[in-house]
Amino acid sequence: MNIAMVGAGIGGLTAAACLLKNGHRVRLYEQAGNVHEVGAAVQMSANAVKVLYHLGLRDALERDGVKPLSFEFRRFDTGELLHEIRLGEDHQTRHGHPYYQIHRVDLHSALLAVVQSLDPQALQLGARASHVSEDASGAAIHFADGTSAHADLVIGADGIKSVVRQHVVDAQPPVFTGQVAWRLAIPTERIPVELRPPIASTIWCGPQNHAVMYYMRAGRVLNFVGCVERPWEEESWTARKPWTELDQDYAGWHPVVRAVIEAADKDQCFRWALNNRQPVMTWTTPHVALLGDAVHPTLPYMAQGAAMAIEDAAVLSRALSLDLPLADALRVYEKHRAPRAARVVHESTEMADLYHISDAQKMKQAFKDRNIAASRNNWLYPYDPMQVDLMSSSV
Helix, strand or coil: CEEEEECCCHHHHHHHHHHHHCCCEEEEECCCCCCCCCCCEEEECHHHHHHHHHCCCHHHHHHHCECCCEEEEEECCCCCEEEEEECHHHHHHHHCCCCEEEEHHHHHHHHHHHHHHHCCCCEECCCCEEEEEEECCEEEEEECCCCEEEECEEEECCCCCCCHHHHHCCCCCCEEEEEEEEEEEEEHHHCCHHHCCCCCEEEEEECCEEEEEEEEHHHCEEEEEEEEECCCCCCCCCCECCHHHHHHHCCCCCHHHHHHHHHCCCCCCEEEEEEECCCCCCCEECCEEECHHHCCCCCHHHCCHHHHHHHHHHHHHHHCCCCCCHHHHHHHHHHHHHHHHHHHHHHHHHHHHHHCCCCHHHHHHHHHHHCHHHHHHHHHCCCCCCCCCCCCCCC
16 A cells, blocks of 8 residues: 555554554655654563564664663562562563663664665655644645645654644543653663662652653663652743752652662753643544554553553554555554553553552552553553454453
Protein backbone atom coordinates (compact mmCIF):
# COMPACT_ATOMS: atom_id res chain seq x y z
CA MET A 1 0.00 0.00 0.00
CA ASN A 2 0.85 3.66 -0.26
CA ILE A 3 1.01 4.82 3.39
CA ALA A 4 1.46 8.36 4.70
CA MET A 5 2.36 8.97 8.35
CA VAL A 6 2.55 12.02 10.58
CA GLY A 7 5.20 12.14 13.32
CA ALA A 8 8.75 10.77 13.38
CA GLY A 9 9.04 9.95 17.07
CA ILE A 10 9.76 6.49 18.44
CA GLY A 11 6.29 5.15 17.56
CA GLY A 12 6.28 6.63 14.07
CA LEU A 13 9.76 5.37 13.22
CA THR A 14 8.96 1.89 14.56
CA ALA A 15 5.79 1.74 12.46
CA ALA A 16 7.61 3.01 9.37
CA ALA A 17 10.33 0.39 9.79
CA CYS A 18 7.84 -2.46 10.29
CA LEU A 19 5.75 -1.37 7.29
CA LEU A 20 8.76 -0.92 5.02
CA LYS A 21 9.98 -4.40 5.97
CA ASN A 22 6.57 -5.71 4.89
CA GLY A 23 6.93 -4.12 1.45
CA HIS A 24 4.73 -1.03 1.76
CA ARG A 25 5.63 2.37 0.37
CA VAL A 26 5.86 4.72 3.35
CA ARG A 27 6.24 8.48 3.57
CA LEU A 28 6.79 9.76 7.10
CA TYR A 29 6.10 13.47 7.49
CA GLU A 30 7.77 15.39 10.32
CA GLN A 31 7.19 19.07 11.05
CA ALA A 32 10.74 19.70 12.30
CA GLY A 33 13.36 20.84 9.85
CA ASN A 34 15.80 18.25 11.15
CA VAL A 35 14.83 15.03 12.82
CA HIS A 36 15.99 14.62 16.39
CA GLU A 37 14.65 13.49 19.73
CA VAL A 38 14.72 15.17 23.11
CA GLY A 39 13.69 14.08 26.55
CA ALA A 40 14.67 11.55 29.13
CA ALA A 41 15.64 7.92 28.90
CA VAL A 42 13.11 5.18 28.24
CA GLN A 43 12.70 1.69 29.64
CA MET A 44 12.21 -1.20 27.26
CA SER A 45 10.70 -4.34 28.78
CA ALA A 46 10.52 -7.65 26.92
CA ASN A 47 7.17 -6.85 25.29
CA ALA A 48 8.78 -3.97 23.35
CA VAL A 49 12.24 -5.51 22.97
CA LYS A 50 10.73 -8.34 20.89
CA VAL A 51 9.83 -5.74 18.24
CA LEU A 52 13.18 -3.95 18.44
CA TYR A 53 15.04 -7.25 17.97
CA HIS A 54 12.80 -7.95 14.95
CA LEU A 55 14.04 -4.66 13.48
CA GLY A 56 17.67 -5.60 14.06
CA LEU A 57 18.41 -3.36 17.06
CA ARG A 58 19.85 -5.96 19.41
CA ASP A 59 23.44 -4.72 18.97
CA ALA A 60 22.40 -1.09 19.56
CA LEU A 61 20.53 -2.01 22.73
CA GLU A 62 23.47 -4.03 24.02
CA ARG A 63 25.90 -1.21 23.20
CA ASP A 64 23.95 1.81 24.46
CA GLY A 65 21.56 0.34 27.00
CA VAL A 66 21.79 -0.81 30.60
CA LYS A 67 20.20 -4.00 31.96
CA PRO A 68 18.84 -3.16 35.43
CA LEU A 69 18.71 -5.83 38.08
CA SER A 70 15.36 -4.75 39.52
CA PHE A 71 12.72 -2.14 40.17
CA GLU A 72 13.19 -0.89 43.73
CA PHE A 73 10.45 1.10 45.45
CA ARG A 74 11.95 2.98 48.40
CA ARG A 75 10.77 5.46 51.03
CA PHE A 76 11.92 8.98 50.16
CA ASP A 77 13.76 9.79 53.41
CA THR A 78 14.97 6.57 55.05
CA GLY A 79 15.49 4.52 51.89
CA GLU A 80 13.44 1.64 53.31
CA LEU A 81 12.68 -0.94 50.61
CA LEU A 82 8.91 -1.06 50.12
CA HIS A 83 8.59 -3.40 47.14
CA GLU A 84 10.77 -5.01 44.47
CA ILE A 85 10.30 -6.36 40.95
CA ARG A 86 13.19 -8.52 39.81
CA LEU A 87 14.55 -7.75 36.35
CA GLY A 88 17.94 -8.81 34.93
CA GLU A 89 18.22 -12.55 34.42
CA ASP A 90 14.82 -13.14 36.02
CA HIS A 91 13.08 -10.94 33.44
CA GLN A 92 14.92 -12.53 30.52
CA THR A 93 14.23 -16.07 31.74
CA ARG A 94 10.52 -15.39 32.30
CA HIS A 95 9.84 -13.42 29.14
CA GLY A 96 12.49 -14.47 26.65
CA HIS A 97 14.11 -11.07 26.15
CA PRO A 98 16.12 -8.65 28.31
CA TYR A 99 14.95 -5.46 29.98
CA TYR A 100 16.90 -2.37 28.86
CA GLN A 101 17.19 1.25 29.93
CA ILE A 102 18.32 3.46 27.07
CA HIS A 103 18.48 7.16 26.30
CA ARG A 104 15.54 8.20 24.13
CA VAL A 105 17.96 9.92 21.73
CA ASP A 106 19.98 6.72 21.23
CA LEU A 107 16.89 4.59 20.57
CA HIS A 108 15.49 7.20 18.20
CA SER A 109 18.77 7.34 16.25
CA ALA A 110 18.87 3.56 15.92
CA LEU A 111 15.28 3.42 14.63
CA LEU A 112 15.96 6.26 12.19
CA ALA A 113 18.94 4.37 10.79
CA VAL A 114 16.71 1.33 10.15
CA VAL A 115 14.12 3.42 8.30
CA GLN A 116 16.73 5.16 6.16
CA SER A 117 18.40 1.86 5.31
CA LEU A 118 15.05 0.51 4.06
CA ASP A 119 14.12 3.65 2.10
CA PRO A 120 16.29 6.80 2.14
CA GLN A 121 13.30 8.81 0.85
CA ALA A 122 10.83 7.68 3.53
CA LEU A 123 11.38 10.62 5.87
CA GLN A 124 10.06 13.99 4.75
CA LEU A 125 11.10 16.95 6.93
CA GLY A 126 9.61 20.40 7.40
CA ALA A 127 6.06 19.20 6.75
CA ARG A 128 3.62 20.58 9.34
CA ALA A 129 0.25 18.83 9.11
CA SER A 130 -2.81 21.05 9.53
CA HIS A 131 -5.64 18.54 9.07
CA VAL A 132 -6.68 15.24 7.50
CA SER A 133 -9.47 14.52 5.02
CA GLU A 134 -10.88 11.22 3.81
CA ASP A 135 -12.98 9.88 0.95
CA ALA A 136 -13.83 6.51 -0.53
CA SER A 137 -10.46 6.20 -2.28
CA GLY A 138 -8.22 6.97 0.71
CA ALA A 139 -7.12 9.82 2.95
CA ALA A 140 -4.99 12.93 2.63
CA ILE A 141 -2.72 14.89 4.94
CA HIS A 142 -3.00 18.62 4.35
CA PHE A 143 0.02 20.72 5.29
CA ALA A 144 0.38 24.28 6.55
CA ASP A 145 2.07 25.38 3.30
CA GLY A 146 -1.02 24.45 1.27
CA THR A 147 0.28 21.15 -0.14
CA SER A 148 -1.18 17.74 0.58
CA ALA A 149 -0.29 14.05 0.38
CA HIS A 150 -2.89 11.45 -0.60
CA ALA A 151 -2.50 7.80 0.41
CA ASP A 152 -4.37 4.54 0.80
CA LEU A 153 -3.80 4.84 4.55
CA VAL A 154 -2.86 7.74 6.83
CA ILE A 155 -1.33 6.96 10.22
CA GLY A 156 -1.19 9.49 13.05
CA ALA A 157 1.86 9.05 15.27
CA ASP A 158 1.97 12.74 16.10
CA GLY A 159 1.83 12.70 19.88
CA ILE A 160 -0.48 14.01 22.57
CA LYS A 161 -1.40 17.14 20.55
CA SER A 162 -2.16 15.04 17.47
CA VAL A 163 -3.67 16.68 14.41
CA VAL A 164 -4.70 13.29 13.03
CA ARG A 165 -6.60 12.46 16.23
CA GLN A 166 -8.94 15.37 15.49
CA HIS A 167 -10.14 13.50 12.40
CA VAL A 168 -10.56 10.12 14.14
CA VAL A 169 -11.68 10.94 17.71
CA ASP A 170 -12.17 14.59 18.66
CA ALA A 171 -10.44 17.94 19.02
CA GLN A 172 -10.58 18.09 22.81
CA PRO A 173 -7.29 19.18 24.41
CA PRO A 174 -5.45 16.92 26.86
CA VAL A 175 -6.06 17.46 30.57
CA PHE A 176 -3.41 18.61 33.05
CA THR A 177 -2.93 16.05 35.84
CA GLY A 178 -1.77 18.41 38.57
CA GLN A 179 1.74 17.00 38.35
CA VAL A 180 4.91 18.13 36.62
CA ALA A 181 8.08 16.21 35.84
CA TRP A 182 11.68 17.26 36.36
CA ARG A 183 14.17 15.76 33.92
CA LEU A 184 17.90 15.59 34.54
CA ALA A 185 20.83 13.74 33.02
CA ILE A 186 23.87 13.53 35.31
CA PRO A 187 27.28 12.07 34.37
CA THR A 188 27.78 9.16 36.77
CA GLU A 189 31.35 10.19 37.53
CA ARG A 190 30.10 13.35 39.29
CA ILE A 191 28.25 11.39 41.95
CA PRO A 192 30.36 10.16 44.90
CA VAL A 193 30.90 6.41 44.55
CA GLU A 194 29.36 5.65 47.94
CA LEU A 195 26.17 7.55 46.97
CA ARG A 196 25.63 6.19 43.48
CA PRO A 197 22.33 4.33 43.04
CA PRO A 198 22.47 0.58 42.32
CA ILE A 199 22.08 -0.85 38.80
CA ALA A 200 18.33 -0.73 39.13
CA SER A 201 15.33 1.44 38.42
CA THR A 202 14.78 3.05 41.81
CA ILE A 203 11.48 4.78 42.60
CA TRP A 204 11.72 7.03 45.66
CA CYS A 205 8.17 7.49 47.03
CA GLY A 206 7.24 10.52 49.12
CA PRO A 207 4.47 12.97 50.01
CA GLN A 208 2.98 14.53 46.85
CA ASN A 209 6.22 13.69 45.08
CA HIS A 210 8.34 10.83 43.80
CA ALA A 211 11.59 10.44 41.89
CA VAL A 212 12.85 7.77 39.52
CA MET A 213 16.55 7.07 38.88
CA TYR A 214 18.23 4.71 36.45
CA TYR A 215 21.31 4.51 34.28
CA MET A 216 21.64 4.92 30.53
CA ARG A 217 24.41 5.16 27.91
CA ALA A 218 26.15 2.02 29.15
CA GLY A 219 26.06 3.36 32.72
CA ARG A 220 27.94 6.59 32.01
CA VAL A 221 24.88 8.80 32.66
CA LEU A 222 22.18 8.69 35.32
CA ASN A 223 18.63 9.58 34.34
CA PHE A 224 16.51 11.39 36.96
CA VAL A 225 12.79 12.06 36.60
CA GLY A 226 11.04 13.77 39.49
CA CYS A 227 7.23 13.95 39.49
CA VAL A 228 5.83 16.65 41.76
CA GLU A 229 2.32 17.91 42.44
CA ARG A 230 2.40 21.55 41.28
CA PRO A 231 0.13 24.12 39.62
CA TRP A 232 -0.20 24.10 35.84
CA GLU A 233 2.68 25.26 33.68
CA GLU A 234 3.75 24.95 30.05
CA GLU A 235 3.85 21.53 28.40
CA SER A 236 7.33 21.45 26.90
CA TRP A 237 10.23 19.05 27.20
CA THR A 238 12.68 21.91 26.59
CA ALA A 239 11.54 24.32 29.34
CA ARG A 240 14.37 25.03 31.77
CA LYS A 241 13.51 25.83 35.40
CA PRO A 242 15.63 27.13 38.30
CA TRP A 243 17.75 24.56 40.10
CA THR A 244 16.72 26.19 43.37
CA GLU A 245 13.13 25.00 42.81
CA LEU A 246 14.37 21.47 42.19
CA ASP A 247 16.45 21.73 45.37
CA GLN A 248 13.38 22.80 47.35
CA ASP A 249 11.22 20.01 45.95
CA TYR A 250 13.68 17.39 47.26
CA ALA A 251 14.80 19.02 50.51
CA GLY A 252 15.13 16.41 53.26
CA TRP A 253 15.20 13.44 50.89
CA HIS A 254 17.60 10.50 51.18
CA PRO A 255 21.36 11.23 50.77
CA VAL A 256 21.41 9.29 47.48
CA VAL A 257 18.71 11.58 46.06
CA ARG A 258 20.43 14.64 47.43
CA ALA A 259 23.76 13.61 45.87
CA VAL A 260 22.12 13.42 42.45
CA ILE A 261 20.47 16.83 42.89
CA GLU A 262 23.78 18.38 43.95
CA ALA A 263 25.58 16.88 40.94
CA ALA A 264 23.09 18.23 38.37
CA ASP A 265 24.02 21.03 35.97
CA LYS A 266 22.34 24.07 37.47
CA ASP A 267 21.30 25.41 34.04
CA GLN A 268 20.10 22.05 32.64
CA CYS A 269 17.08 21.37 34.85
CA PHE A 270 14.04 20.73 32.64
CA ARG A 271 10.45 20.51 33.85
CA TRP A 272 7.24 19.92 31.95
CA ALA A 273 3.56 19.46 32.70
CA LEU A 274 2.13 15.94 32.73
CA ASN A 275 -1.06 15.78 30.68
CA ASN A 276 -3.44 12.91 30.22
CA ARG A 277 -6.55 11.72 28.38
CA GLN A 278 -9.21 9.16 29.15
CA PRO A 279 -8.71 6.03 27.00
CA VAL A 280 -10.91 5.67 23.93
CA MET A 281 -11.90 2.55 22.02
CA THR A 282 -12.05 4.26 18.61
CA TRP A 283 -8.62 4.34 16.96
CA THR A 284 -9.43 4.12 13.26
CA THR A 285 -11.65 5.11 10.33
CA PRO A 286 -11.68 3.20 7.01
CA HIS A 287 -8.44 4.91 5.84
CA VAL A 288 -6.90 6.47 8.98
CA ALA A 289 -5.31 4.94 12.09
CA LEU A 290 -3.75 6.28 15.28
CA LEU A 291 -0.95 4.92 17.43
CA GLY A 292 1.05 5.86 20.52
CA ASP A 293 0.41 9.09 22.41
CA ALA A 294 -1.89 10.31 19.63
CA VAL A 295 -4.53 7.89 20.90
CA HIS A 296 -3.45 6.76 24.38
CA PRO A 297 -1.05 9.20 26.12
CA THR A 298 0.21 7.46 29.24
CA LEU A 299 1.71 8.79 32.45
CA PRO A 300 5.26 7.48 32.97
CA TYR A 301 4.53 5.53 36.17
CA MET A 302 4.71 2.05 34.63
CA ALA A 303 7.55 2.89 32.21
CA GLN A 304 5.35 1.77 29.30
CA GLY A 305 4.57 4.87 27.22
CA ALA A 306 7.18 4.24 24.52
CA ALA A 307 6.70 0.47 24.80
CA MET A 308 2.97 0.81 24.04
CA ALA A 309 3.73 2.85 20.90
CA ILE A 310 6.18 0.17 19.78
CA GLU A 311 3.58 -2.54 20.39
CA ASP A 312 1.01 -0.53 18.39
CA ALA A 313 3.40 -0.19 15.48
CA ALA A 314 4.14 -3.91 15.26
CA VAL A 315 0.51 -5.00 15.63
CA LEU A 316 -0.67 -2.48 13.04
CA SER A 317 1.89 -3.72 10.52
CA ARG A 318 0.79 -7.32 11.16
CA ALA A 319 -2.91 -6.46 10.88
CA LEU A 320 -2.28 -4.91 7.46
CA SER A 321 -0.80 -8.23 6.32
CA LEU A 322 -4.05 -10.08 6.99
CA ASP A 323 -6.11 -11.14 4.00
CA LEU A 324 -8.79 -8.54 4.73
CA PRO A 325 -10.04 -5.29 3.24
CA LEU A 326 -8.21 -2.30 4.71
CA ALA A 327 -11.10 -1.10 6.88
CA ASP A 328 -11.52 -4.58 8.37
CA ALA A 329 -7.79 -4.92 9.03
CA LEU A 330 -7.80 -1.59 10.84
CA ARG A 331 -10.71 -2.71 12.98
CA VAL A 332 -8.76 -5.85 13.93
CA TYR A 333 -5.88 -3.61 15.04
CA GLU A 334 -8.22 -1.33 16.98
CA LYS A 335 -10.18 -4.07 18.74
CA HIS A 336 -7.01 -5.91 19.70
CA ARG A 337 -4.96 -2.95 20.92
CA ALA A 338 -7.49 -0.64 22.58
CA PRO A 339 -8.28 -2.78 25.66
CA ARG A 340 -4.62 -3.38 26.51
CA ALA A 341 -3.64 0.26 26.05
CA ALA A 342 -6.59 1.36 28.20
CA ARG A 343 -5.49 -0.93 31.01
CA VAL A 344 -1.96 0.48 30.89
CA VAL A 345 -3.28 4.06 30.93
CA HIS A 346 -5.56 3.38 33.91
CA GLU A 347 -2.94 1.51 35.94
CA SER A 348 -0.28 4.13 35.20
CA THR A 349 -2.63 6.79 36.53
CA GLU A 350 -3.31 4.72 39.66
CA MET A 351 0.43 4.39 40.27
CA ALA A 352 0.66 8.16 40.74
CA ASP A 353 -1.52 7.90 43.84
CA LEU A 354 0.39 4.90 45.15
CA TYR A 355 3.81 6.53 44.80
CA HIS A 356 2.66 9.69 46.61
CA ILE A 357 1.37 8.13 49.85
CA SER A 358 3.05 9.86 52.77
CA ASP A 359 2.53 7.19 55.46
CA ALA A 360 5.19 4.48 55.20
CA GLN A 361 3.10 1.67 56.67
CA LYS A 362 0.13 2.45 54.44
CA MET A 363 2.50 2.55 51.49
CA LYS A 364 3.98 -0.87 52.29
CA GLN A 365 0.51 -2.34 52.69
CA ALA A 366 -0.64 -0.77 49.42
CA PHE A 367 2.27 -2.33 47.54
CA LYS A 368 1.55 -5.68 49.18
CA ASP A 369 -2.14 -5.51 48.30
CA ARG A 370 -1.49 -4.66 44.66
CA ASN A 371 1.35 -7.20 44.24
CA ILE A 372 2.78 -5.17 41.38
CA ALA A 373 5.53 -7.66 40.57
CA ALA A 374 3.11 -10.52 39.99
CA SER A 375 0.73 -8.34 37.99
CA ARG A 376 3.35 -7.09 35.55
CA ASN A 377 4.96 -10.49 35.13
CA ASN A 378 1.58 -12.14 34.50
CA TRP A 379 0.06 -9.84 31.87
CA LEU A 380 2.24 -6.88 30.93
CA TYR A 381 5.68 -8.23 30.10
CA PRO A 382 4.76 -11.60 28.49
CA TYR A 383 2.87 -9.97 25.61
CA ASP A 384 4.51 -10.62 22.22
CA PRO A 385 3.43 -8.13 19.52
CA MET A 386 5.11 -10.24 16.83
CA GLN A 387 3.24 -13.47 17.65
CA VAL A 388 0.06 -12.67 19.56
CA ASP A 389 -3.27 -13.78 18.09
CA LEU A 390 -4.72 -10.58 16.62
CA MET A 391 -8.25 -11.88 16.78
CA SER A 392 -8.17 -12.03 20.59
CA SER A 393 -8.36 -9.30 23.21
CA SER A 394 -4.91 -8.13 24.19
CA VAL A 395 -5.62 -7.39 27.85
